[in-house]
Amino acid sequence: MSAPSNYRPAKADRVALVILMLLGAAIIIASAIDFVTSTVRTLGPGPHTVSPTFFELPAKLPLGPGGSDVSAVVTAATVDLPALVAPATGFLIAEQATRFVAITTVIVCLLILGKRALRGVFFGRSSTALIVTTGFAAIFGVMLPPILGQMGTTEALLDLSEGDYFSFGVSANPVYFFVAIFVFGIIATAYSVGARIQRETEGLV
Secondary structure: OOOOOOOOOOHHHHHHHHHHHHHHHHHHHHHHHHHHHHHHHHHOOOOEEEOOEEEEEEEEEOOOHHHOOEEEEEEEOOEEEOOOOHHHHHHHHHHHHHHHHHHHHHHHHHHHHHHHHHOOOOOOHHHHHHHHHHHHHHHHHHHHHHHHHHHHHHHHHHHHOOOOOOOOOOOOOHHHHHHHHHHHHHHHHHHHHHHHHHHHHHHHO
């Protein structure tokens, strides 16, 4: 017969968990405020600032003696625009929305895990599912927003140049992506194994 675990975290652990859960809730609120203000700013009349990534764009920069021009290659810049076309606006809002959804999903899953931990429940299929959801949401939140942001920037530059300039690039190191997947896989596997060991151990009681 299976016996439920009677373990409960120590008082200090419970206090730490509650503090972390309150911080998580505060982060969600701050992210919501940032999402709303960013969306309002994007929908506003302008001027708007975008940060495109270039593929070795030739340029003249006043870096020489007396401010004389020097040949350079630009890979990133900040461009001020008087207005945004509809496609650019849509992509930039989608960037902000996906980031907010990812942050909220990650924190909500962690809050639920924290609540389960306060009751002494650390492993189980639900906990494993929450860990997996957290990992996928984190990867989603890291990878998708920059792509959407650059798509919006590309549309804005196309409008600025009247279709004469097109460049799309996302500055990211793929090593970090694979490291994140590896860490996520290790944690998810550890939770899955822990849940199975707990079920087998409780079945012996």
